[in-house]
Amino acid sequence: MERWPWPSGGAWLLVAARALLQLLRADLRLGSPLLAALGLLAALDWLCQRLLPPPAALAVLAATGWITLSRLARPPRLPVATRAVLITGCDTGFGKETAKKLDAMGFMVLATVLDLNSLGALELRASCSPRLKLLQMDLTKPEDISHVLEFTKAHTTSTGLWGLVNNAGFNDIVADVELSPMAKFRNCMEVNFFGVLALTKGLLPLLRRSRGRIVTLGSPAGDMPYPCLAAYGTSKAAIVLLMDLFGSELLPWGIKVSVIQPACFKTESVINVNLWEQRKELLLANLPQELLQAYGEDYIEYSHKQFLNSLSKALPDLSPVTDAITDALLAARPRRRYYPGRGMGLMYFIHYYLPESLRRRFLQTFFIGPRVPRALQPGQPGLTLAQDATQNPNLNPGPSPVVAR
Structure with missing residues (x-):
């Protein structure tokens, strides 16, 4: 030719x-x-x-x-006009930055904080317009949620409530499932699931009236079996499934529901190394002796060090997340899922399309690598070297090189 x-x-x-x-x-x-x-x-x-x-x-x-x-092309955006948005967890991180951004855009922002005198609350008072209202709320306390619901209803009579941003979240343990006390699972579920459920259900009459938006911060740990994030990850998996249900059930009402699945960013909770050290010491102090003997203190120390190493590689610029939240609130056709942060596309491609063994190896390589518990190490009573080699062919008792995500 x-x-x-x-x-x-x-x-x-x-x-x-x-x-x-x-x-x-x-x-x-x-x-x-x-x-x-x-x-x-x-x-x-x-x-x-x-x-x-x-x-x-x-x-x-x-x-x-x-x-x-x-x-x-960027999807067409709706005008801000006099839209009101409620954002939870604005003391720090994504919530605080989103509140500042939406206030600057002209939104009426209702920002909830755990402490009205926290540094984040004081920063919002100093840097934002009088339109922004600060509300104290602990998602584990029904009376706090009721107060926020009543305040929101009373202060959005003229504008209506356009959006709810479920940003507040909680995690205070990094450990295997067996090492994580049941109370830690309950604490995560109370904040990350039941509190979000109660607040969202309470605001649905306002959101149905405005045909508005629900935006919720999830986590890749709710989609993938991240090592040592069992309590946090299972609570995030539960809330994401709930939001998928809301997305289907509220479609006839015109409400659009989006979930943000961000990479690891340098929020205040992420970079607070002293806090994570205190939580590790608390775990060691309260671990039953039988479990401490079986796993060993060095196993917990190793996981903790690799966790901190991964946090040190967190992304410093929070704008991809605040941009995703803004798009979910204002895009004429918002996405059901947003994945802000470098490497998220590759991570989810591996999760959805590669074999399970490679998916597990990927998470171990870029987050917390494998280490043999003390009771399974060669030479321990009750386990011969032959049994160890047969039962644990892929495990190495020494630390493996890890690159944090």
Whole structure:
């Protein structure tokens, strides 16, 4: 087949014109996704020249370029106007930064904090407009939730409640399931599931009236078996399933439900090494002697050190998460799931498409690697070397190199 001149001028002119128009309208960002798309279009052009006659190649390239730019375009946004949003957990981290951003955009923000005199609460008072209202709420206390519900109903009569951002979360243990006390599982469920459920159900009449939005912070630990995050991960798995149920059941009411599954970011709780040290010491002090003998103190110390190592690699810029929350509140067609943070696409690809053994190895490599409990190490009473090799072929008693995510 005779080759024809590169590039396909008409198709590329159409693609360039649309890309320029979208950039001028701020519907498109000049970044790696756009550059990657243009590179793939160039490869497609090269392939079409060799396989298709000119008219067909021109049509394929033009259609592909148009569809690609449509997919890359930012979804249309709703106006902020006088929309009111309730955000939980605004003392620190994602909640505090989201409250500041939405206030600057013109939202009426109702921000809940554990302590009205905390540093985060004081920062919000100093940096935000008088529209922002601070409310004290502990999600484990029904009276606090009732107070917030009544306040919200009374202060949104003119504007309505457009959105609820379930950001508040809790975790205070890093340990295997067997080493985690039942009380820790209950504490995580009380905050991350039952508290969120009670608040969301209480606000549904307002959200149904406004045909508004529910945005909830989940965690990849609720989708994947992260080592030593059992209590936290199971509570996040429960709340994400609940939000999927809400997303289906509230669709006829016009309410859109989104879940944010962020990577590890440097929030205040993540970088507070002293707090994690105290929690580890508390775990060791209260662990039943039988379990301490079976696993060994060095096993817990090793897991703790690798956990801290992974936290040291946390992402410093919180804006991908606040941007995702904003999009979920204002996009005309918000996504059901958002995955802000570097590496999340690869992580979920591995989780959904690779064999279970590779998925487990990936989490161990990038989070907390395997270590043999004391009772299973060679030479311990009741276990011969042959039994150890047979029962634990993939385990190594020494530490393995770990790269934190």
